[in-house]
Amino acid sequence: MPTWIRLHVAAIRALLVLTAVLGVAYPLAVFAVAQLPGLKSRADGSIVRTADGRAAGSALIGQSFTGRDGNALKQYFQSRPSAAGDGYDPTSTAASNLGPESVLDTLPDPAAGAEGDQSLLTRVCSRSKAVADLEGVDGRRPYCTPDGVGAVLKVFGTRAPDGSVPRPSRVVSANQACPTAPFIAAYKGVRVECARPDEDLAAGLTVPVRGNAPAKPQVPADAVTASGSGLDPHITPAYARLQAPRVAKARGISEAQVLAAVRHNQTGRALGFMGEPVVNVLRLNLELDRDHPYGA
Template identity: 60%
Template sequence: MYLPTWIRPHLAALRALLLLTVVCGVLYPLVITGIVQLPALREKAGGSMIEAAADGRLVGSRLIGQAFTGKAGSALPQYFHSRPSAAGNGYDPLATGASNLGPEDIVDVLPDPAPQKTGHQDPEARQSLLTQVCARSRAVGAQEGVDGSRPFCTAGGVGATLSVIGPRDATGHVNRPRRVVSVNERCPDKPFLATYRGVRVECARYGQDYSTGEILPIRGNAPKTPKVPADAVTASGSGLDPDISPAYARLQAPRVARVRKIPLRSVLDLLDQHTTGRTLGFMGEPHVNVLQLNLDLDRRHPSGT
């Protein structure tokens, strides 16, 4: 049967559509589904889920981090804890992602004191990345009984950032400040520095704009290498990282041993067993899967849970 010329391309496109639909939409998924059911692949294809040895309950995935907290939301001291998460309310696979805050994010958005008087939070308030790191380091230090101080952080756990206000030179720096404000310390807090270049340092007031000044982070006298490792105070890019560094795990080991009333050596030996080295000996960093380590702790030392 003769078909008009303009119809032939449309029929060819329709045949290609049907063929690709069958191959890519039916046959390919069936083949891949069959392949991943092989014994060597089934566990990974199913999400690398982990069961509790006692009753076979699913307790998590070795690929996704989780918080080890009680009913009130407080951290359980008998467990190792994961690194912070910026995915939703924490480790949410449906909200995976980072905070998208960089190293230059050092100025907080101070909360409005009015809603705080009625017990509400100011939704516009925001902590800078620097203040988040400082607050986490201080909290971890207090929990683990070590010095939680960090460069560019105040003793109160916020970013040590000044706005130096005054005329600028040709390079954009303020050489003769007229006013200096600790922008992350809200009045009536006492600033972490009394004076800067002979000028009294003021606390910050809500609603004031200090961006006209030169924004300067102040290093302070904290040790160059903090006691609290970096992965204890920063979230991963996905927000779902299930692993922590051996350094962070070892920092937590004395607390876990003390709460479980077991020798520290037992905890450290178990930690060594759960430390995975670099891939192929040179890719990545050594790491510890927190969920697997905690499950092994419960299996070997159930009396401490």
């Protein structure tokens, strides 16, 4: 048999063997293992069902608990923020890719048709204010204004050798568009101005202002930051405890009953030392619906 024929026959044999092993036998073996008790539920997507058997979601993928108007439903625990698409979109899993140096907003400019863009700092500040308003707690955070944007000044004047501006000639609250009143009236004796959306402030020195917020804010970090995937189904026990009084009041039950449900759906560190304790929001809300129906 000519050499070129023998090479083609060998290639065809290898193709058939690899197809049988990797294209048929291996997938069937994986499927069979996935059907074993204890694995089937996870292989099927860890679906969580309501008391009447309807699929409510996956225990591995977070979801929002809001009404048609987008506002939080007070009878439910709220998930952490999500940067996946419009929120918890499994087809668009992603983070915001904004880092700690993202403190300056791009202000909306209606005259130019520009929508603007929020910095990471302003996103954190606005979320903290929204959670505080919902839960009735103090939402102050370092470097945040009372109206929920980043407390950042742009300071203009002659620069010193170390880069500072000891004698400012002009100061602008960079993230507060006019006609909003700046969060502080003056800086180093100079009146602070609101920002004009069409003005370029790049030449000014960026000065974040810490303010009088407590070192440990009442609103936990997971309530104001999105996860890397944008699909985190868990919140911290601290965020769950913060929400417990609101949920208890909405459902007409005691706070102790709500906290008992929180403990039922809390998992500890993996192997006792990896990660942090977390609470599964979907399972928690379904348990409350089952044991303490809203409006019952």
